Amino acid sequence: MIFSNSVFHRLLIPCSLLLGSCAITDLPQLAENDVPAEFQGPVIEDSQVWPDSDWWNAFNDDELSSLIDVVQANNLDLDNNRRNLESAQIALREAGFNLLPIPVVDIGTGASYSETRIDGLDTSGSNNQPFDLGASFTYNDILSKPANYDRAVADYDSRVAQVADVALNTLGTAASTYFQLLLTRDKIEASLQNVENAEAIYRIAQARVDAGVAVPIEALQQQIAMERERNNLRSFIQNDLSTRASLALLAGLTVQDFDVDGQTLQEIQVPAVQPGLPSELLNRRPDLVQAEANLRGARASVNIVRTDLFPQISLTGGVNASSTSLSELVSDPDTFLNINANLVQTLLDNGQRIRNIDQATLTMENSLNNYRRAVIGAFNEVEVLLSNIQLLEAQGVVAFQNLGAAEESFRIAQVRYEEGVTDFQTVLTAQNTLFSTRNSYLDNKLLQLNAMVGIFQALGGGWIAESAQ
DSSP states (O other): OOOOHHHHHHHHHHHHHHHHHHOOOOOOOOOGGGSOSSOOSOOOTTOOBSOOTTGGGGGOOHHHHHHHHHHHHHOHHHHHHHHHHHHHHHHHHHHHHHTSOEEEEEEEOOOEEEEEOTTSOEEEEEOOOOEEEEEEEEEOOGGGHHHHHHHHHHHHHHHHHHHHHHHHHHHHHHHHHHHHHHHHHHHHHHHHHHHHHHHHHHHHHHHHHHTTSSOHHHHHHHHHHHHHHHHHHHHHHHHHHHHHHHHHHHTTOOGGGOOOOOOOSTTSOOOOOBOOOGGGGGGTOHHHHHHHHHHHHHHHHHHHHHGGGSOEEEEEEEEEEEESSHHHHHHSOEEEEEEEEEEEOOOOOTTHHHHHHHHHHHHHHHHHHHHHHHHHHHHHHHHHHHHHHHHHHHHHHHHHHHHHHHHHHHHHHHHHHHTTSSOHHHHHHHHHHHHHHHHHHHHHHHHHHHHHHHHHHHTTTTOOOOOOO
16 A cells, blocks of 8 residues: 555645644834935945955955955864854754654564574574564644744854854954054054154254253153154064964964065055945845844744644654565555544643743844844944045045145254254154154054945945845
8 A cells, every 4th residue: 555645735734724823923024214215325436336245355455365265264263154054054954854754664573483403403484473564654743843944944044144244254354454464564664764753853952962052951852752762663563463463363373374475554455335225234234134033033933832822733654564575565565554643732721821922922022123223233334334434535635645744844844953943842843743643644544444344344245145945
């Protein structure tokens, strides 16, 4: 006798209809004003919509691109990420199998005997017990299985988004640390210039003191300024080592085996980016996708506890075939079929099931608020970054102009002081202005680059969610 799949269908259709009446919880939605129609930030002309998945190439720096490749291959957190994703895939497959009945197949035979006689003859045989082939299945908690699977899918989507978020943050940190290292090297070069300028002024001041045309305090004050700049130089050299060590760790290497060739931040291109419609951000930012998946998981939990209000439906069945020989067992067995259904309904539980539904509903409402907070925060972050990019660009133009003016002011003050026309305080002021302006100019370039890394991350880094559903 052949056990057709149509038997399963006829048995499960009523259960599915009953389940449809159980899964009545709608997924809560964002408020109408949570997603703006468009971004208010300044429009960047001639720029692509949304970053690419290899957004770091937009900085047009070959060494940065090579470094990101090394980080992707060797970073220990990303390596853990890959294993976590494999674990999530295994868990989802397990949830898929749980939707199906649990099959068991076994084969056996009756008793047999063997005998060794005194005269040395061995005999053996069977008491004609039949060979048995059995196939059975169990299918428990039928009503809750789809909701359990929905929760497993939501958990998987959440894990995938979490993995993408960790990767995005890790690569963003690598890019920012690389920029910080190049800035440190720029500051080492600027500090060398500061020391050279301070030493030049000190020699002039000391010569004027020796000639009796200046008081010793001028040389002493400049000596203090000169030593301060030398200490700054030592600090920047130490910062170079510290930043290289941080970058080496991201690349999965020791600092002894790691270095970068780049020496300046000034050659790094500041890219442009133009975000698309705000509604698209909901599927492009991993943290938003994770928050939405957590909401779906909370909704599934409500549906699961709602099934406790209905009977617990279980099916068991089996097919048994028997024959006195293996050949007959395959060709013409005696076959028996049995299917049993079991319904269990809790009648009185002092309101425990209702309380469970209330608790799950409160958790779902909290998840909705968490999702809304993440969404609103993401849109606000993009708006602030877009405005900040425009501000930093304008400040960069002013910083470049100020640096030129400060260098010229210091040159004039140095010459006039050497000629005895300008007092030492004017030179000291011009010197300090040059040093601080030079640092401000360098810092602005780093801020612009980090703002671009930030906007790439805020826009999801080219990632797009693909649900397991």
